[in-house]
Amino acid sequence: MSEVGEVHDLDPEVFEREVRTFDHWFGAVQDYLSDLEHGHRADIASEELAADEVDRLTTALCNYAVAETAALEASSGLVRLAPNHASKIFLATQAVDEARHVEVILQRLxxxxxxxxxxxxxxxxxxxxREFKNRLLYLVDSNQWDLAIFAQNVSLEAMEFSAFRAHATVGDPVTCDMLERMLRDERRHLGFGENEIARCLRTDPSRGAQIASVKNELESLAINTFEYTAKELEVESDTITKLGxxxxxxxxxxGL
Ligand SMILES: [Fe+2]
Ligand SMILES: [Fe+2]
Structure with missing residues (x-):
């Protein structure tokens, strides 16, 4: 089973009671965010990168920075729209995660x-x-909770999941270590999105058509972003196909 598949196995009840708390968040991140320097282990020797490698890495990180800033701005905006305290608290933990992701990417650059x-x-x-970011922030600004959660916590998170795993197949040790730690946060965010969309559909199945329409609208933007960064990094085409x-x-x- 892929790592994405494992995220879907998380029990919705567990999410409701445990994962949407700062206790859970703190316990989880302590495990992999302690004693780091700029988001990666300090004892990893920095490889000397050739000029073309620096150029490719710079492009990838710049694109990740836009996606992570989108997630930071959207998750903090979504705190206000969340229908209950547990979701507001989860999104506050996510906003902290996304701010950290933006910070470590800027530091790596x-x-x-x-x-x-x-x-x-x-x-x-x-x-x-850029367009993905605009679409996501529009959904937040127009108070469309389920559509914005789909866009951010399913579509954007799944896209980042694929992009970071593709990067891990070709990246330098420092960047890979940093991305691996970001991925652990993204798994949590994707799990929240899956559970929340499933809950919304159980409560009101008629929302399925509109969520499916946002899914279709965002798919080419998400896939284009993923493929663009993976090709820039010269990831093997088989890997790009598999992660796509x-x-x-x-x-x-x-099931939309
Ligand atoms: Fe992130
Ligand atoms: Fe995220």
Missing amino acids: EDIGVEDPAAEIERRANPAV RDYRDAVERL
């Missing part, structure tokens, strides 16, 4: 020699990831 990460992100971000399928499987599993 600086560590590989990018002097002005904000300007570089502006220059290198792919139109598909993982993205679709994660989204399809909701």
